[in-house]
Amino acid sequence: MTTAEAHGRALAAVRPSERQLSWQAMEFYGFVHFGMNTMTDREWGEGHDDPAAFDPAGLDADQWVTALKSAGTTGVILTCKHHDGFCLWPSDVTTHSVASSPWRGGKGDVVAEVADAARRHGLRFGIYLSPWDRTEASYGSGTAYDDFYVAQLTELLTRYGPVFSVWLDGANGEGPNGKVQVYDWDRYYAVVRELQPDAVISVCGPDVRWCGNEAGDTRPDEWSVVPRALQDAERTADRSQKADDGAFARLVRSDDRDLGSRVALAGHEDDLVWYPAEVNTSIRPGWFHHPAEDAAIRSVDELFTVYLRAVGGNSCFLLNVPPARDGRMRDIDVAVLDRLGRRIEDFRARRIEATATVSSGTPGDIATAWPGRGRTPWRPDDTDPLPAVTLAFAGPRPVEAVVLGEDITQGQRIEHVVVRGRRDGRWTTLAEANAVGYQRILTFPPAEVDTVLAEVTEARDTPVVARVAAIGAAS
Template identity: 85%
Template sequence: MTTAAGTGRALAEVRPSGRQLTWQAMEFYGFVHFGMNTMTGREWGEGHDDPALFDPAGLDADQWVRALKSAGMTGVILTCKHHDGFCLWPSDVTSYSVASSPWRDGRGDVVAEVADAARRHGLRFGVYLSPWDRTEASYGSGTAYDDFYVAQLTELLTRYGPVFSVWLDGANGEGPNGKRQYYDWERYYAVVRESQPDAVISVCGPDVRWCGNEAGETRPDEWSVVPRALQDAERTADRSQQADDGAFARLVRSDDRDLGSRAALVGHEDDLVWYPAEVNTSIRPGWFHHPAEDTQVRSVDELFTIYLRSVGGNSCFLLNVPPAADGLVQDADVAVLGQLGRRIRDFRARRIEATATVSSGPEVDPAALPTVTLTFTRPYRIEAVVLGEDITRGQRIEHVVVRGHRDGRWTTLAEADSVGHQRILTFPPTEADTVRIEVTRSRDTPLLARTDAIEAAS
């Protein structure tokens, strides 16, 4: 086993903030892309569309939130303004908003309706505010646009109650001959910290790291302790979507597969941060609703697989569900979300009651592998083991092996490197009366807070 001394112990000393701990425990929450693009059939609107086009007569934020909650989500992030610049709230600094539309006779506020609905149904509320604005004349001017953006950010952070996430993407500029704004990220972060100190700043921010694709793909091992350079917002922006290209939503790159193993951290030991990952993707091919995609809603099997790999891979899962132009989430999406919620609840309900024994480790035998043994009252067909570290003390496990016992023989069921907040290890259903979890490498003494075996579905 790797020694706990020296570098390993230093790596284990990198710890999450309180806001990061709260965010990680949310595990699964929703994205809602809705706005002028919904009305025009675009993904990246060019701005300047007639506000009269925005009139979602049936808009029902409670229906949106009920659909998300049925899937087991704990929060919702709303695209309050996308790249086209149309604001879903009556902003004081632009007329390009719902206040200039016929919806609710110009007195509506989508942000308020979604924030209120989220509170009514017990979900937390977050905001997306695109830093790129294709309508605002000051875009590309430097400080003048930063002032404009900060004014809008302040409106969102002071008018709608507690915010759990401020989601900042890296979209920037209008092409080779277009305007380009150099965003004052540190200024934006300071505004968030002052107005909403409990909110995480995600993606182009210091608290939550983008997984690197929009397809729902996850790394084999996801680490929360990584080099500080990964927090560089401009680096993230350069790797984000650069054009209105639908193929990007399903693009998966093979680079950066290992961000935080001990080998990957060599040379960075003195400049590390806690920067956990979020996996984001859409329930449909596009981020905004398009009627032509009504038959292309992802299946419950595909979504549950993404859930197991993201929430079960030391990440959080952000799933986009776009309402249609009538202001409602469509029936196909609602149905799949309900199925997903039932699948997740069923998986959790199949946890097997077991007697857990720490059979080695520093309090028993410092020279032996730290091991937790789960003993069942009878043999079960098991299909997964769920592990979780006490991440308030850092991320420590570097390799774990799960073995099952039956008829006097031990069989290796699964193994992995990272665990973190939660690792769901799945395998073909196997009969076992005992499960043994062995930590073969770690950074300082491993601290498992969760060890559950899951019975196979009948």
Template identity: 90%
Template structure:
């Protein structure tokens, strides 16, 4: 009898048979990376430029891409995505198909290339590089003309994917408004995807793309249970675009909807069992109220406690976390943001360092190296016997220790299988429930009030198929 059968729920191996691609697997292990919003909007103190600002305004004399990347790295980030072109159409590289770019600016005598500088800085600091290229262009006259604009967009996409080395993410948002000709463009998404697959086959296509799903808000909010296996209909770029920000009103950044909290439970998948995809979530938000730097927001940088909470819920909620950090007009990230991110990095390192050394025993099978496999995943995941009625791993500490979190993760090369997990702690021979969750996936960090115990039990009480666990760790309370 399986764990699922023991709970009265039949196995559903077809749901567990949906697996990630290699590019999705690689992306998932990145966990935490940064967004850099910088461009003409930074200079004009706007969020959405209208596409007619003079390139002569762009002259960030102190631009320091190494400072940007080093700041992100100090927070524990593994990559950086640059807004190479936002909706205003101003290009941060010298594009061959428009003069509306850094080549027409006084910055470095028109010889500068922000994309090249950030890509090179990322390589120097060991971070991966990604690009954001807005499909909406409020400057170019071909926007709204159909194929002619698609040709223009593909030409720019090709430039970005062939000039700057490996790209880990092509981040496509759903902005779609009027162009200078008064028309709205119907994007040829499939053509855009084909270009990315041809030129950067290892890159994930995010948000309005088939590889990484937008969490549904820009507030950094995470669903109570995030599933990677969802109905194929969620990959519809137009659906994502419809739910994206439609106007520059300043309120969308903290808006959280409650109408799609469950995307992948068995109830949500009912009727879609034959048309499912692996489509994992990314949680994105900004360190400030806006995405671009605004001097008026210099006192509104999010505190470390808030960012760390978002981090735990995202990276510990079967998602990756994309945090935006906007440089100021002079081309440098402000000291306040730098200090907060450095403290965030130390906070994350401290949390990881508090993993308690433990001896793992399992209800069946062999534990492999899951008890020592965090951060990261073990080389030998634990797979209980198919007949195990309540698969569980016990982490014994040898003496009572304060514990405030437990990390558990599945080997997602075998799909997302766990549907309910319970964490219990033992003290004086008695077990008490500390936390529980439904979805696990790549990684779940379950937090609770610090509790002194001498062992924790991570027990799978419902599963779609025999669980395959890659990591299990207990985190001690802060001293």
């Protein structure tokens, strides 16, 4: 075995956990930013707001969940507490919560209503609990605040059923003269692992990596195997939002574009982790609802493009849709979600029936394993010099995309793939890419072909392919 082969096998040996596998298969889920900021028309509240301001008379969690589900989402994450410190559940460790508000006569619990609605409609439920708290007096005191935060985390993880994600961000605008709280991340993680072992811990956590921006931008190639240093929560916090200036939501950094190629991993071979990416953005300029932004909803075309690049770029897509002050999502947001869902369904429905042949071994069910996941992935012979899958159609068809996926239970192995199409006996290159991972959707100008060929030209180890599908052009 050559040094390069040994290196490749070492990279391919890094594997996801069961919770990461379950999370990756969700593909697309919703974020709901709602709370005191909704009432005060702020993005970052300053804390100490009068709980009397929270009184969303028309709050309808079923409307939120059904709207998100119409877009094709599989789960919903709620901002149970944002940076201002106001809790959407009756916490036992603070009075700064819905229990002190007039909403539902002080007997309400937004977290319970959303968790219950999610279960009713078949979506998984997740929580956001801001580590930064601008109301709690113990913030900045060290262990006393950690005790407070762990108490709130425990309440959320024990009262509302299964949780698929605990979303911890690194935003903090205290500034150089503000309070400094050194979070006990390891303690927080241990609480999640004990109380919700199936939940992924996202962003400032060890399971799911922030893509690095809030604009919905995606890397040309997204790798799940990266240096362990990227799991450092303080590194993530350092790159997170520092000021409530509105610019960060559309900021895209030009660095860190390659996190996991062989070149990027050189020197880190002995300290690698499986740390897949999540792409998060909002349907509006802000994360909370602001009446002034009712005419600034992102278009279906733009959101569908983000969806294709995220879900089709070895990432998951987290889309925020904020309810308004009355407790309902605005009709324009709901309409865009519905149209987005129809667009996604139409794309999936255009999968072309094909006969799959392979360069070696047996094809399994890779040609029919999308949407979803097949039970019999294809593994070519270890000696196959150019592993390839051929999809033959009944006749010429206009094709505009090819979906590829690896069986990531065996790691991320493909390092370069070329997709070609044949018409009248002549082959034309349609698309190519480096990273594939869980799923890669390669789009290109419509081409009429009778056969599609996907060739793995470079790999870290023998590739294990879960799906190959051709998508017909829209009529």
